[in-house]
Amino acid sequence: MTDAKILVPKKSDPLKTVYRIVNYGGLALLLVWGFLGIPYKGVMKTAEGTIHALVRGFLNPDLLYLGNMTIDGLPYAILETIAIAIAGTFVSAVISIPFALLASQNIVGPRVSKVGKFIVTMIRTFPELILALIFIGVVGPGAPAGILALGIHSIGMLGKLFSEAIESMDMGVKEALESCGANPFEVLFRAVLPQVSPELISYTLYRFEINMRAASTLGLVGAGGIGAPLIFAIRNRAWPRAAIIIIVLVVTVTIIDAISGRIRKKIV
Amino acid sequence: MERLIVPRPNHLRRNLIILTVVFLVVGSGWFAGFDFVQIFRNFIKGGRLLRRMFLPPAWSYAPKVVTPLIETLRMALVGTFWGALTALPVAVFAANNFIRNPYVNKPLRFILNIFRTIPAMVLASLFVAVFGTGPFSGVLALSVFTFGLISKLTYESIEAIDYGQVEALMSLGATKVNVLRYAILPQILPQFMSYTMYGFEVNVRAAAVLGYVGAGGIGQTFEHNLAWREFDKVGVIIVISFFVVLVIDLVSSRIRRSLV
Amino acid sequence: MIQFQNVSKVYPNGTKALNDVNLEIKEGEFVAIIGLSGAGKSTMLRLINQLIDATSGSVLVDGVDVTKAKGKKLREVRRQIGMIFQGFNIVKRASVLTNVLSGRVGYHPSWKTVLGIFPEEDKQIAYRALQRVDILEKVHSRASDLSGGQQQRVAIARALAQEPKLMLADEPVASLDPITTVQVMDYLKKINREDGITTVANLHHVDLALKYATRVVGVREGRLVYDMPIKGIDKPRFFKDLEKVYGRPIEHDDVLEEV
Numbered sequence: 001m002t003d004a005k006i007l008v009p010k011k012s013d014p015l016k017t018v019y020r021i022v023n024y025g026g027l028a029l030l031l032v033w034g035f036l037g038i039p040y041k042g043v044m045k046t047a048e049g050t051i052h053a054l055v056r057g058f059l060n061p062d063l064l065y066l067g068n069m070t071i072d073g074l075p076y077a078i079l080e081t082i083a084i085a086i087a088g089t090f091v092s093a094v095i096s097i098p099f100a101l102l103a104s105q106n107i108v109g110p111r112v113s114k115v116g117k118f119i120v121t122m123i124r125t126f127p128e129l130i131l132a133l134i135f136i137g138v139v140g141p142g143a144p145a146g147i148l149a150l151g152i153h154s155i156g157m158l159g160k161l162f163s164e165a166i167e168s169m170d171m172g173v174k175e176a177l178e179s180c181g182a183n184p185f186e187v188l189f190r191a192v193l194p195q196v197s198p199e200l201i202s203y204t205l206y207r208f209e210i211n212m213r214a215a216s217t218l219g220l221v222g223a224g225g226i227g228a229p230l231i232f233a234i235r236n237r238a239w240p241r242a243a244i245i246i247i248v249l250v251v252t253v254t255i256i257d258a259i260s261g262r263i264r265k266k267i268v
Numbered sequence: 269m270e271r272l273i274v275p276r277p278n279h280l281r282r283n284l285i286i287l288t289v290v291f292l293v294v295g296s297g298w299f300a301g302f303d304f305v306q307i308f309r310n311f312i313k314g315g316r317l318l319r320r321m322f323l324p325p326a327w328s329y330a331p332k333v334v335t336p337l338i339e340t341l342r343m344a345l346v347g348t349f350w351g352a353l354t355a356l357p358v359a360v361f362a363a364n365n366f367i368r369n370p371y372v373n374k375p376l377r378f379i380l381n382i383f384r385t386i387p388a389m390v391l392a393s394l395f396v397a398v399f400g401t402g403p404f405s406g407v408l409a410l411s412v413f414t415f416g417l418i419s420k421l422t423y424e425s426i427e428a429i430d431y432g433q434v435e436a437l438m439s440l441g442a443t444k445v446n447v448l449r450y451a452i453l454p455q456i457l458p459q460f461m462s463y464t465m466y467g468f469e470v471n472v473r474a475a476a477v478l479g480y481v482g483a484g485g486i487g488q489t490f491e492h493n494l495a496w497r498e499f500d501k502v503g504v505i506i507v508i509s510f511f512v513v514l515v516i517d518l519v520s521s522r523i524r525r526s527l528v
Numbered sequence: 529m530i531q532f533q534n535v536s537k538v539y540p541n542g543t544k545a546l547n548d549v550n551l552e553i554k555e556g557e558f559v560a561i562i563g564l565s566g567a568g569k570s571t572m573l574r575l576i577n578q579l580i581d582a583t584s585g586s587v588l589v590d591g592v593d594v595t596k597a598k599g600k601k602l603r604e605v606r607r608q609i610g611m612i613f614q615g616f617n618i619v620k621r622a623s624v625l626t627n628v629l630s631g632r633v634g635y636h637p638s639w640k641t642v643l644g645i646f647p648e649e650d651k652q653i654a655y656r657a658l659q660r661v662d663i664l665e666k667v668h669s670r671a672s673d674l675s676g677g678q679q680q681r682v683a684i685a686r687a688l689a690q691e692p693k694l695m696l697a698d699e700p701v702a703s704l705d706p707i708t709t710v711q712v713m714d715y716l717k718k719i720n721r722e723d724g725i726t727t728v729a730n731l732h733h734v735d736l737a738l739k740y741a742t743r744v745v746g747v748r749e750g751r752l753v754y755d756m757p758i759k760g761i762d763k764p765r766f767f768k769d770l771e772k773v774y775g776r777p778i779e780h781d782d783v784l785e786e787v
Contacts, residue, residue, distance in 0.1 A: 079299065084300055086292050125513050125514050147302055231393055234393045253385045
């Protein structure tokens with residue numbers, strides 16, 4: 001083993017170093033700027049009291065509300081939430097397919113797909129809450145507005161996911177069908193859709209899981225479901241009621257997630 | 269020639285599934301009071317509202333929108349930061365191929381799941397009830413929400429790494445910390461950064477609406493104007509927010525693509 | 529140097545991978561372990577540095593019972609054992625230097641290595657290791673930019689950086705083309721001869737075993753069925769003997785060159 005020291009040139013890429021400084025430095029500055037904008041209003045003295053009340057509320061949840069089987073009760077509200085999510089997601093899934101096709105480069109070509117992608121992105125950018133409010137203005141408050149809001153928003157989300165699935169599929173089957181003289185519709189229904197349907201179903205179920213959460217939120221602006229009672233309970237500091245709603249909500253969503261997850265595993 | 273008899277294919281299962289789904293969907297719609305006719309009629313009415321909002325939006329109000337929007341962006345930044353920061357160590361412990369202790373993994377994943385199940389709005393209103401209105405509550409809500417979001421994605425990607433590199437390091441006498449630093453983190457860091465950016469995208473949208481329950485940002489302005497039925501101002505808020513979110517999405521997608 | 533004493537390994541699914549194996553490997557030997565896939569070769573190798581636990585029996589390395597070692601003791605044993613793998617197992621996103629330096633982590637406290645603080649001497653050890661495998665010029669390159677053979681050499685350099693007493697190689701050349709295979713095996717042999725590092729290698733191709741090893745051990749269904757020093761054994765005789773190990777005549781797939 002030689003004792004002479006080996007000299008190795010230092011890795012020097014000045015451009016890369018500058019790049020790094022700009023990136024990390026910029027990020028740090030951005031974060032500092034962000035922090036500066038948030039006033040840390042000394043936590044209200046009442047905060048402690050509220051937290052105590054909150055915890056107490058969770059320890060004796062409002063079980064009467066849980067057992068109330070009328071239209072004012074918890075079970076009805078949860079069911080309504082689930083209904084909104086189901087109706088909003090699955091109808092949207094079907095409607096998203098043409099949108100997705102329009103956004104897929106390997107189906108309609110680069111130019112049309114750019115337009116399609118643009119439309120889908122436009123739809124995606126609208127937060128569900130805004131859509132819900134708009135629809136409430138249009139069809140009145142209640143669950144139907146929620147369904148429409150979720151449905152339209154999901155077209156944006158599913159449209160993007162679907163088109164990604166379509167663009168990454170194996171073109172072989174499509175080519176095979178085209179080469180034997182099938183017209184575009186036949187190619188669509190007998191080659192493209194069957195091939196991507198497991199992914200589409202998986203994405204739809206995934207979207208359903210998310211929509212369950214969204215549906216519970218939309219209620220707060222009046223689009224039906226568990227959202228309204230929940231927000232009222234919180235605003236009025238009726239902690240036992242808020243607690244039972246949150247508990248039931250978490251349980252419901254978890255169960256639905258589990259079922260959906262099972263199905264999705266089986267499909268792929 | 270003899271006729272070939274082929275048994276008919278059994279589509280029973282598939283048809284049952286389709287039937288169930290249709291039944292569920294239609295049933296849901298009915299349960300929710302979805303009445304096509306009513307909706308159609310109301311669309312005409314609704315058109316009026318939309319016109320008030322967007323034709324034209326109150327452009328003169330636009331400058332007043334800037335400050336709350338900036339507050340929204342700041343909320344999203346800080347919330348994403350805290351959420352991502354806390355998500356990483358927790359994800360490391362929740363992954364079942366690093367700390368292989370089900371008594372640690374399972375409870376952790378269970379808790380993470382609860383965080384993911386509570387909608388951001390609910391969190392926001394809870395925090396507002398405890399800490400008062402304003403962006404502070406919003407940041408807390410976003411942090412918790414982001415924490416839940418990123419931790420799951422991260423532990424899933426930890427479980428998907430090339431385990432060989434971990435094995436090599438273990439075989440030469442590295443401690444668990446070393447394995448983390450040299451074999452695991454290099455593999456997941458780009459994905460983690462990508463998830464963080466994705467979290468930021470989601471948070472900008474979320475921050476915009478959290479204000480509706482009083483948690484700061486443009487949402488509060490929105491709620492305020494809506495309550496006062498100043499629809500044209502509402503319109504301009506929607507339009508501007510829309511563009512900001514669009515731009516952020518585009519930039520973020522670009523960055524995320526160059527990361528992975 | 530290495531002693532297997534009545535070692536057995538049964539996997540949770542019931543597979544009996546090793547059945548009462550006894551083996552002694554002396555310092556400086558170059559032992560090739562051959563046998564069919566699934567015969568127990570990988571298991572044997574991984575028992576030496578406790579990547580796998582033995583169900584019964586002991587494995588002693590330099591007097592230390594590896595099967596019972598834990599925590600710090602185990603790490604001390606492991607840092608003396610270098611291992612290279614079929615899949616190379618280097619960190620693709622990191623530089624070659626970082627990869628080789630990580631061979632030194634067993635010698636320093638965790639907090640230093642996590643921060644990437646290695647003494648200058650370690651860097652020299654790393655450079656020398658890279659020089660041994662003739663790849664020093666790639667020191668700052670990203671590992672993923674290198675070819676398969678080069679990556680395996682980086683892996684060897686990493687093992688060398690440990691300043692090991694023992695080198696384990698689990699099918700080190702199975703993923704490489706014939707020319708690179710010879711190159712890598714040459715390096716292993718060179719290190720074994722020049723540094724006196726005991727080397728144990730799992731090999732798929734029996735002619736490689738004949739060419740490079742000083743001793744060949746054959747495993748079949750968890751038992752040692754062949755154990756001979758290689759000195760002037762001619763090929764045909766060797767292949768005939770190995771039918772014992774494989775349970776059938778040596779085939780085209782078992783050798784690198786044409787039979």
